[in-house]
Amino acid sequence: MTTVQEIYETIDAFAPFASQESWDNSGLLAGAGTQPAEKILTTLDISQGVIAEAAAQGVQLIVSHHPVIFSPLKALPVQHPVYQLAAHQIAAICVHTPLDMAPEGLNAYAHTLLRECLSLEGRTDVLEPCWKDGRGFGWTDTSTRAWTPQALAQQLQSVFGGAVRYSAKETPIRKIAYCSGSAASMLELAAAQGCDALITGDIKHDRWYAAEFSDVALFDCGHYGTERFAAEILAAHIRAAHPEVTVIAQAGADPAEICAGGEEQ
Numbered sequence: 268m269t270t271v272q273e274i275y276e277t278i279d280a281f282a283p284f285a286s287q288e289s290w291d292n293s294g295l296l297a298g299a300g301t302q303p304a305e306k307i308l309t310t311l312d313i314s315q316g317v318i319a320e321a322a323a324q325g326v327q328l329i330v331s332h333h334p335v336i337f338s339p340l341k342a343l344p345v346q347h348p349v350y351q352l353a354a355h356q357i358a359a360i361c362v363h364t365p366l367d368m369a370p371e372g373l374n375a376y377a378h379t380l381l382r383e384c385l386s387l388e389g390r391t392d393v394l395e396p397c398w399k400d401g402r403g404f405g406w407t408d409t410s411t412r413a414w415t416p417q418a419l420a421q422q423l424q425s426v427f428g429g430a431v432r433y434s435a436k437e438t439p440i441r442k443i444a445y446c447s448g449s450a451a452s453m454l455e456l457a458a459a460q461g462c463d464a465l466i467t468g469d470i471k472h473d474r475w476y477a478a479e480f481s482d483v484a485l486f487d488c489g490h491y492g493t494e495r496f497a498a499e500i501l502a503a504h505i506r507a508a509h510p511e512v513t514v515i516a517q518a519g520a521d522p523a524e525i526c527a528g529g530e531e532q
């Protein structure tokens with residue numbers, strides 16, 4: 268019988284939990300290592316809908332990117348995902364920043380997706396190094412062609428889907444910084460490394476003005492858009508190490524709808 272602990276160790280081998288940021292809450296957050304894990308669901312977020320699907324399919328372990336417990340819980344209503352996990356006896360491993368930084372993790376995956384369509388040279392540097400072994404957040408790479416913001420945004424939309432917000436910039440874009448999730452705080456880092464653009468998600472209002480000041484074009488491809496690949500990455504690693512288990516990759520959907528205007532339905 269494959270156990271939760273064995274799956275934990277498989278994940279730890281490619282995205283070490285010890286590499287998590289000090290503010291993170293990564294690891295086995297619900298259940299015990301001794302529980303069975305023969306049917307597993309991987310996902311970006313452990314939502315009520317994901318737990319309902321897992322319960323209906325007899326899943327014993329959910330492996331997610333985002334932590335199901337992040338801020339201290341002050342109450343545990345019945346509909347809360349943590350309560351629901353316990354009620355259905357489903358364990359939860361949440362990976363988060365170790366998956367962001369893993370050499371085969373989220374940011375590396377995005378580089379493989381973008382390399383060809385953005386004509387990147389393929390010589391990446393880590394945008395924000397965190398550890399002595401070189402692990403850190405995001406990457407920088409240089410394109411062999413000069414992009415206008417509009418052309419770059421169109422390419423990004425075709426890769427990430429959803430809506431892409433971007434800042435217009437007069438000068439052509441060649442050196443590109445990328446970090447999945449919510450990383451507009453890395454704007455100054457990207458500027459210091461000579462980047463013309465920073466691609467990320469969840470960009471707040473003031474960052475667009477900071478980008479103008481730094482002369483770096485910002486591209487907001489959405490938090491979900493840049494991280495929805497987590498389910499497939501986690502599933503692929505678990506399947507490779509444990510061919511005996513059943514793994515369901517649940518890509519889910521953006522929790523926010525987009526109103527694109529046009530004719531009223």
Ligand SMILES: [Zn+2]
Pocket residue numbers: 333447448449490494
């Ligand atoms: Zn995220």
